[in-house]
Amino acid sequence: MENPFVRKMERHVRLAPEDRAILDGLARQHIRHVAGRQDIEGPHTEPYHTHLILDGWACRYKQFPDGRRAIVALLLPGDLCDPFAFRRGRMDHAIGALTPVTVARITPDQIGDAVRGRPAIEEGLCREMLATTAIHREWIASVGRRSAIERLAHLFCELHLRLTWAGLADGTTLPMPVTQPDLADALGQTSVHINRTLKELRSSGLVILRSRRLTIRDLDGLRERGLFDPAYLQPA
Amino acid sequence: MENPFVRKMERHVRLAPEDRAILDGLARQHIRHVAGRQDIEGPHTEPYHTHLILDGWACRYKQFPDGRRAIVALLLPGDLCDPFAFRRGRMDHAIGALTPVTVARITPDQIGDAVRGRPAIEEGLCREMLATTAIHREWIASVGRRSAIERLAHLFCELHLRLTWAGLADGTTLPMPVTQPDLADALGQTSVHINRTLKELRSSGLVILRSRRLTIRDLDGLRERGLFDPAYLQPA
DNA sequence: TTGGCAAACTAACACAGGTTGGCGCGCGTT
DNA sequence: AACGCGCGCCAACCTGTGTTAGTTTGCCAA
Numbered sequence: 120m121e122n123p124f125v126r127k128m129e130r131h132v133r134l135a136p137e138d139r140a141i142l143d144g145l146a147r148q149h150i151r152h153v154a155g156r157q158d159i160e161g162p163h164t165e166p167y168h169t170h171l172i173l174d175g176w177a178c179r180y181k182q183f184p185d186g187r188r189a190i191v192a193l194l195l196p197g198d199l200c201d202p203f204a205f206r207r208g209r210m211d212h213a214i215g216a217l218t219p220v221t222v223a224r225i226t227p228d229q230i231g232d233a234v235r236g237r238p239a240i241e242e243g244l245c246r247e248m249l250a251t252t253a254i255h256r257e258w259i260a261s262v263g264r265r266s267a268i269e270r271l272a273h274l275f276c277e278l279h280l281r282l283t284w285a286g287l288a289d290g291t292t293l294p295m296p297v298t299q300p301d302l303a304d305a306l307g308q309t310s311v312h313i314n315r316t317l318k319e320l321r322s323s324g325l326v327i328l329r330s331r332r333l334t335i336r337d338l339d340g341l342r343e344r345g346l347f348d349p350a351y352l353q354p355a
Numbered sequence: 356m357e358n359p360f361v362r363k364m365e366r367h368v369r370l371a372p373e374d375r376a377i378l379d380g381l382a383r384q385h386i387r388h389v390a391g392r393q394d395i396e397g398p399h400t401e402p403y404h405t406h407l408i409l410d411g412w413a414c415r416y417k418q419f420p421d422g423r424r425a426i427v428a429l430l431l432p433g434d435l436c437d438p439f440a441f442r443r444g445r446m447d448h449a450i451g452a453l454t455p456v457t458v459a460r461i462t463p464d465q466i467g468d469a470v471r472g473r474p475a476i477e478e479g480l481c482r483e484m485l486a487t488t489a490i491h492r493e494w495i496a497s498v499g500r501r502s503a504i505e506r507l508a509h510l511f512c513e514l515h516l517r518l519t520w521a522g523l524a525d526g527t528t529l530p531m532p533v534t535q536p537d538l539a540d541a542l543g544q545t546s547v548h549i550n551r552t553l554k555e556l557r558s559s560g561l562v563i564l565r566s567r568r569l570t571i572r573d574l575d576g577l578r579e580r581g582l583f584d585p586a587y588l589q590p591a
Numbered sequence: 592t593t594g595g596c597a598a599a600c601t602a603a604c605a606c607a608g609g610t611t612g613g614c615g616c617g618c619g620t621t
Numbered sequence: 622a623a624c625g626c627g628c629g630c631c632a633a634c635c636t637g638t639g640t641t642a643g644t645t646t647g648c649c650a651a
Binding site: 163179181183184187188189190191192203206207208209211212242245246249251252253255256257258259260262263264304305306307346348350351353 | 424478494496
């Protein structure tokens with residue numbers, strides 16, 4: 120089983136064997152397990168470590184005083200949280216595990232060492248950050264202007280590609296270990312409506328979601344339904 | 356009148372006089388004027404230059420095939436668009452002028468030269484990018500979980516701080532040169548509803564918006580109404 | 592001054608999506 | 622086996638926001 124982080128980085132840049140070894144090393148030290156529904160990094164903390172997700176799904180979220188929760192990003196295996204978090208002081212949001220999660224803790228020094236004299240790694244990390252920002256922009260557009268079905272279809276398409284690139288999708292079938300309330304908080308809706316929308320996607324023959332696995336039955340159809348254009352995810 | 360870009364950078368890091376001169380130099384070369392409603396950088400182009408907004412307001416936006424437009428970021432004087440855009444290939448969105456705009460075109464080399472041997476500038480640019488990402492996250496939360504009034508109040512609070520830090524606000528009065536349809540596309544609503552919401556904010560005595568200027572009559576009240584916590588904008 | 596036009600503003604109506612409340616299943620615990 | 626409980630699922634109802642179709646205002650140009 121190959122490291123999903125390395126695998127993803129190789130989509131951005133060509134890595135020499137030593138590059139690969141260095142990145143792989145980051146994923147093998149300081150492993151930490153976090154139970155589902157627990158925070159990996161709480162709100163208002165002053166982060167020092169970066170986290171690399173090795174297994175399970177997590178999210179960035181903001182919680183309002185009255186309890187409303189907005190999930191602003193999904194973190195999948197191979198995703199790196201804030202390589203430069205330590206430069207910003209206090210967290211303005213939290214990072215929580217949606218499922219049981221395995222992460223590697225990485226120090227700023229380790230990032231610095233990995234980058235030094237390794238232009239491919241530097242370039243790869245830079246592109247990874249740009250890709251993350253592009254995803255953020257797409258989410259703003261989604262929540263702002265897509266309808267409920269479009270939003271859900273679009274998210275499924277995005278996750279399909281991201282998981283494929285991390286080596287975690289089985290063709291057109293992907294793990295989908297999150298609950299409907301989680302999807303609701305990610306898409307700015309209620310779980311009830313997510314349920315309705317899911318039913319509609321299912322009955323149009325586009326997807327099957329059962330026992331935490333999503334099967335896309337009609338990829339082109341789903342992409343059309345979600346106004347999905349993979350360009351924003353493509354590196355270069 | 357001081358350069359809003361330099362002014363903003365000084366919120367992130369302490370700049371030596373030479374740092375300041377270098378940054379100021381970037382803003383004085385290759386000036387370009389763009390009329391309102393024109394694209395500064397079209398969609399699907401392969402950008403080479405970075406743009407620094409010197410005057411006027413612009414936005415990043417995505418447009419769907421059926422015409423719907425989502426504004427995913429507002430660009431104010433002093434804002435730098437994509438210092439690393441050239442690393443990503445094709446644009447996944449467009450940058451458009453909302454008002455007549457003056458920009459400085461900056462090449463990748465110029466960025467490289469400015470950063471080389473100038474750790475304060477490097478650190479400042481890095482923090483500026485992190486702040487931009489934090490704004491993106493806050494927008495996702497806003498469009499996803501805030502009500503219409505909360506969203507508008509929150510946006511006004513954000514713009515108040517950003518413009519203040521760029522030296523463009525007069526205490527609690529700020530330029531607001533965008534139309535209601537523009538606000539609608541930025542907040543994921545219709546212009547009709549923006550109008551309704553504006554009326555409500557006005558009649559609760561929180562703001563006055565007249566002839567392209569916004570006056571905040573009750574800053575604390577507006578912040579409360581918008582669930583606004585300036586933490587996400589604060590550098591370190 | 593007048594005319595033209597974009598933008599602000601409004602009213603009436605429509606509907607997507609939120610709210611509430613309830614049922615049943617699967618699963619882990621005792 | 623029984624219990625608890627989170628989650629998926631559903632129906633009825635409600636409401637915030639969208640839609641449509643105007644009128645009014647303000648500003649620039651002739």
